Amino acid sequence: MRRQPFQWHRSISSTTSTTSTTTSEPVIFSGIQPTGVPHLGNYLGALHQWVKLQNNAKPGAKLLFSIVDLHALTVPQDAAQLRKWRREAFATLLAVGLDPKRSTIFYQSAVPAHAELMWILSTVASMGYLSRMTQWKSKLQLPEDITLEHSEARAQLRLGLFSYPVLQAADILVHKATHVPVGEDQRQHLEFSRYTANSFNHLYGPIFPIPEALISPAKRVMSLKEPTAKMSKSHADERSRILLTDSPSEIHKKVKVALTDSEPTVSYDPARRPGVSNLIEILSHFEEVPCAALAAEYQSASLRTLKEHVASRIAHHLQEVRERYIEIMEDQSGYLDTVAQEGAEVAQANASQTMRQVRDVMGL
Structure with missing residues (x-):
């Protein structure tokens, strides 16, 4: 049979303004949490698509892929286990075909600018918008219609989990990403990033591009034992x-x-x-x-x-x-650590340029 060409779909609806900065070349950013070795759903829905983006990228395009280990801290972690999972996830990015000569691959926590910009963006982020996000509700296994006024929500919710989308916005905006490859279920998070970028630009000037979604063409891979639910490491079987x-x-x-x-x-x-x-x-x-x-x-x-x-x-x-x-x-030569260090240096240099502009317009 004739094979269909791979295509990304550039699609996102937005109620925000179209204020944006101009960039000469596309900047693509995406990240994955360190939960150890990824499963088939992670691969087909994200990692395999990242490699295709890398291999099809035009000269001058900038690609950054991160192990977003700060996001993992929204739930308690065993330190030794997290260190192991971080390395396993990083090694997997290299194993699936991401090339350090073509893509910047790094640990989120190795680039302090991510956390710094999160704080700055939190000064313009909307509490009302965050309260409507599904991330904290799903993590706490609460119904989607629950609000912050419910005592059950207030009792369980931690600030880090509630403000998770602000850090996600910082991840994207600190590198001035123009495009973010996401699955259909991540639309809401990217829309919040777009909203936050517009809010900042409205107050301080056109610093951030308004990132566009690159919707993965891959369908969600479902659990082999519970095919009405997504494949996940949280499943007991x-x-x-x-x-x-x-x-x-x-x-x-x-x-x-x-x-x-x-x-x-x-x-x-x-x-x-x-x-x-x-x-x-x-x-x-x-x-x-x-x-x-x-x-x-x-x-x-x-x-x-x-x-x-x-x-x-x-x-x-x-x-x-x-x-x-x-x-x-x-490998005993330190290859993985070398790639991580070099990736962090490139990512930090890239993020530092953004933060110099941010500090300047804010008077810092």
Whole structure:
């Protein structure tokens, strides 16, 4: 079958003004939290797309990708575990194909300007806007219609979790990012960044570009054991997710026990057959063939055949990533730390230019 070309969709609706600064070349920024080795959903929805952006970028474009470890602190962390997870996540970015010669890769906490700009942006950020954000409600497992006036919300909510979007805005704006690759579920956070940039520009002058969303074309990858929910590390059953470092045998075992249904044939119907449809969607990512076409191709096949092919396709694709990851983690030359240090220096130099302008217009 003819493969469809990869495309990002530039799309975001905004109620804010269009005040913006001009930049000669695009600046792309995105980040991922350090929860250890990413899973297949992280890879297809974000990391794989970052590599495509890097490889397709025009000369002069600036790409920055960060392990956003300060964001991880919104919930209590074991220090030793967090250090381990940070390294694993950083090694994975290199293993999937991000090239330090083409992209700046760094730990968020190694660039103090992120935290400094967060404080400054918090002076213009809207409490009312933050109270409507879904991030803190979902983290606390509270209903979306709950407000800060509810005693349950006030009792559980911590300032860091509530102001999480302000730090996210600082991550983007401190590098004057013009484009941010995000999944559909991150639209609200980017819209807050746009709103905050406009608020600052209105008060102090056109310092920040208004970042645009690059909406990933990838569908969400759902849990193998609960296909109506996103694949996640928080799920109690480890078989619900495929890690990028899983061996071929582990991948086959997990896909083999993926929840489907009792119907013997293959069809694509996300509402009625979420488990089978999830497998087809995963295969669609790798084959770059529409789900409907794959369903037609496999309509006479058994679910077992579909599962075997999906598992083989995943295992084959991730083999190089797994081997590269192991190589990086076992390296004794300090390669990973060197890349992180060099990335932090570039990111800090970039952020410092922005902060000089910010301090100047604010009288600091």
